[in-house]
Amino acid sequence: MADLSYNFAGIKSPNPFWLASAPPTDKEYNVVRAFEAGWGGVVWKTLGEDPPVVNVSSRYGAVQLNGQRMMGFSNIELITDRPLDVNLEEIARVKKNWPDRAVVVSLMVPCEEEPWKRILREVEDTGADGVELNFGCPHGMSERGMGSAVGQVPEYVEMVTRWCKEHSDLPVIVKLTPNITDIRTAARAAVRGGADAVSLINTINSIVSVDLDVMAPTPIVDGKGAHAGYCGPAVKHIALNMVAEIARDPECRGIPVSGIGGIANWRDGAEFMALGCGSVQVCTAAMHYGFRIVDDMITGLSNWMDEKGYRTIDDFRSMAVPNVANWNELNMNYDIKARINQDSCIKCGLCHITCEDTSHQAITATRVEGARLYEVVDKECVGCNLCMLACPVDNCITMERVDKDKPYMNWNQDPRNPFSTAAE
């Protein structure tokens, strides 16, 4: 039986599955229900200064795909709208009653040293395990000079992180906004400021849909909508890349990363861990199905680790990082061709039409005694995978490696490259 417990930057939890700072962690009632369901930790919904913010009615938008709801999810909710002392009292009680779980408190106060100093002291008094600096929230708070307004300026990230490290002994996690050009810039600033860890991604600026009757972006608040923070399964792929960028950046090397972005099951979590994450945070999936999804996350990860022979998270964590390369490190001699298994072909013709219309005209469509036949023309096939991806039958189209006895040769070594080191 695999050991799922993890010590993330000094914050211990029985499993790596945390609930992200968001509505599910807004108050004691929800957090207790989450812990009862088995979540390893929570990042409490962001605390700010009193008086509390006021939220609008109509807060969430969503993207449906082929009947699947909430493939993408967006919100215009602000930080906690409850008084600070109420939150602090509940945090203290929850931590006391659930000592084995990770209780991290998300924070967002104006970009001045004093408010940060003040709130850190109050959080320390609750017995919480750590703080997460919300430099990512892209709506509402950013217009008040907080959230992503800080996260988008590396100097501010570094400065606030340094204040927090000076005024608190708690582990400091810096939560990064994806709404910047290069995630490494903000991550490096956090490292320079002394951050114990980073977490990413926060939500992405978005308009999930336009209501064509009202002629307004959704979610609509009395006829108008604001850009909203996008998350859910649709953003996982963007988050994975940003996590990988940090994992392989020399300046960030070794910093613990808590992965966030569309994680809905154990496999998603394992993928983030393979790219270096020590914990993963979940929000949309819980908001879609409730807290009980953690059961699959725990047992699924455990079963997979057992199957692979991994005893602890660190046994496989970061294993995929060395294989994330730059394009010019890829092997130019690697050559694959599409292979269609005629026995499992159901004659949908998608391999042909996608290749014919949009790629390399490498799959012919013919009839043999009336029966449809789709065949690969090897000399035209560039091994792009499009047909394999479009084919609705698993393993009907596979890619066969055909380069024989050719050595590894990257673009820098390739004589076809005018600037090649191998060119005479």
Place this chain on the structure above:
Amino acid sequence: MVFQGHEAAIFAPLFSNMNMGVRVMSDIAAGRLSGEELAENFADIHPPLDAKSAHIEASRCYFCYDAPCMEACPTGIDIPSFIRKISTDNVRGSAIDILEENIMGGACARVCPTEVLCEGACVRTAQEGKPVTIGALQRFATDWLMEKGEQPFTRAATTGKKVAIIGAGPAGLSAAHRLSQLGHDCEVFEALPKSGGLNEYGIADYKVVDNFAQKEVEFILGLGGITVHHGKKLGQELALGTLRNDFDAVFIGSGLGAVQALALEGENIEGVFNAVDYIADLRQTPDKSKLPIGRRVVIIGGGSTAIDIAVKSKRLGAEDVTIVYRRGADAMSATAVEQKFAQTNGVKIKHWMQPVGIVSDNGAVSAVEFEYTKQGSDGKLTGTGEKTILPADMLFKAIGQVFVPDPVSGTAAQLELKGGRIAVDERYATSLDGVYAGGDCIDGNVGLTVAAVQDGKKAALAINDYLAKK
């Protein structure tokens, strides 16, 4: 003394030997079931998809290239295209895709044996045995448009040409709609009081509920340029020669006129019915509790009509309903899905038996005598000599309909026949100049609504070419 079910099977040979010495009372009665039970039994067997279900089902379509479903549709509807439009909420565009190729797309969505047409060819059938439910999606789109009350098609500028159309069934109405679109005026002559043909008089109630056939006729006529005259039958009120003189072209879509006979003595006694006639009565009777049905019903035949009358008998409250077919299940023209439908409705299907005698009692049928059959290596069917008797209060003949050629062959205007039906060329032209034909009355037609619609559509295009040259 009445024997039922397995008792009948056990005692039947005994009856045979005793020459029906035991009196079996005929039991035919109306109102076997309550009003609620009948309402439930004759309600829509495939309730329509709601928008959400339609979206999800539409998203199962792979949008195949050179889609096998499309090739399997006799009217060649661009099925991937109409399904994609449902998934994008372009339901109007979807319905027009369907109706452009098949103006009776609504009826066909309900009555087509999709399991042997589009859905049978769906690549998901090959992949996982679960096709996209194309028929249900087609119904979703066409219902949407028809409920809007919109006529999506317009007529071209009038050509001044007039076409006579015989029969207001699927072939005739399809031809009329297309000809009217092309600018020709159409007059349709129909023998029966209502238009729609078998959609109105032949299809099972539970497939076309809520007076759908008439709604569809209204939709088709809504284009304009089509006038229907009822009570006009070829060979009686109408003569082909006159129509040829009075119109620029003639299309015959008169269907089949008579029921195949069993060629048995006693075929016309009380209790013996033509299935198609009884089905027509059933369709035209609003109060099903008024329809008499036997307690024990035997049906002879192996096609859709046999299935329909059997299921309807059961749903009217008959106790024992048995379809008897002279060959095996594979040879039945009813599809496997239809056979299963009958069986799950409590109908028993017996194979390899052919009727050899009708047993009567007081002038009414009381049982049917069958001989077991076998197929020789040459494919020929022969009796084994072994016989059995099935008690029956009602016997339905459902062994097919035949074309009655007299009105078209017995006059001065004589049409060539082939295979007992009207001979046409590949463009639906008969042997007479300017006379075209389609639907069940032509040689080679497979007897499906969808095929009749296609005949009407293609014949209309041929007539349009003919009129252009005239």
